[in-house]
Amino acid sequence: MTTPTHLPLAIDVHGLTKRYGGRTVVNAISLQVETGRIVGFLGPNGSGKTTTIRMICGLLTPDAGQGSCLGLDIMADAIAIKREVGYMTQKFGLYDDLSIRENLDFVARLFELPQRRQTVDDALQRLGLTARQDQLAGSLSGGWKQRLALAACLIHQPRLLLLDEPTAGVDPKARRDFWDQIHQLAQQGITVLVSTHYMDEAERCDSLVYIAYGKILAQGTAAAIVAEAGAHNLEDAFVRLVAQAQDNFA
Template sequence: MSEYAIEVQGLTKRFGDKTVVDDFNMQVPKGAIYGFLGPNGSGKTTTIRMMCGLLTPDEGQGTALGYDIRTQTRAIKARVGYMTQRFSLYEDMSVRENLEFMARLHALKDRKAVVNAALEEYDLTPRAKQLTGQLSGGWKQRVALAAASLHNPGLLLLDEPTAGVDPKARRDFWDRIRKLAAKGVTVLVSTHYMDEAVQCDFIAFIAYGHKLIDAPASDIPAAVGLTTWRIEGRNLAPVYEALKTASGVDQIARFGSAIHVSGKDPEQLEAALAPYREQDGLEVSPAKTGLEEAFIYLMTGTEGGQ
């Protein structure tokens, strides 16, 4: 048995004369939470759908859950759970009715027992008779996850799953995702939100059909190769404006009451920061380049497409 839930080579997809995904290769370990990041329209969702047999590639091949993504798509689809960004269940049906509908759709045996177990697992039993349309965003999200995982899928696809929900609901959601991953479910997350990306074990950054980076999340900052310094103090606006166009500064961003200044050339960056080191009221110190700095840098470098 392969250690990978997904293995694909050379995936390419065109719509008309536009190549949306170009020669994409990837291996996704079983039980991993894999984030797909990139600008809107960069091909993230198209790539994920091809990897899971939901969309036929024009070129390339591969397997998902041991099945061929070209010839065994029905078997793959039966083992995939899909949670869309926009709530897609029936709002004029109760929570229980929605889950019962999904159980029938998957032709599950002992449907009543399966639905009862899901209601209990996701703390939905007290809301079972409530119309889904009356739920808050966080509770709708919980119902959607329960519905997507009702048939015990081997793959779970999440499309910007926590957009528009409060921080507490977001934490609860990711706790549940990690429990599923611990049971062996492989999770693919399409997002351009940092607070979703940091929850992933691995990250692939895709820009306009091309994979730029694919690595464990903890390795991404080093792979980008930025050196970062932090400037703290009062009245940082003039400092920000001056450094924004300084030689050696490839990126500058506000982080609360501080500025993070990053560059690919450490010597040029230090030269740009030199005038501020002895300035009264400012503190300049080295900082560890984080995932957010790396992500902003990659996003900035791909703005405007090819």
């Protein structure tokens, strides 16, 4: 019998906890993500998804817990982690009064990338932005802003992408094109942790993590979560898991 092989872990955190005042927003979360996988992070607004993502990439210091990101300690190596991770926020983090090219050039300067002009040219071409490179970011539609934000996340060739509701507010075609790009990146060995509210997007992930009230409710493949919840589909499973969590915290 062949022994199953496991890929190295891109994310391996245990007991992550974050408090603001007297309120615990992330409560002892443990999460493991294998290299090259696409993992969906699902949960209602205020469930702790964004806070967890920020702790993983070194932007927030946990009040408790420990772990590694890309083999680097999330507490001691936060600066090094930031150079290896592409983090895409919900608001994309673009400068509206700069052009597409100027936005990418600014990010390239921050990372002190060599051959900056060629690097920006390559980023423009990779995401189909060359023809629009002189257009101001503030004048772009949601789909084009999303594409520019992804180009900015990829310009320093990260090994891990942390995407915080990247398709919110964009049209269905832009969402589909975005996910096609994400799967191409995963095939190249890039790991992706993506938060989303869309069940059709969740079904395109290798595995899922459901979170509510700062705690993980379920994790595994879509089929396994649906079966465990005794549900008919992912949306039904999501509703049942959140309802159970509400009862537990009532």
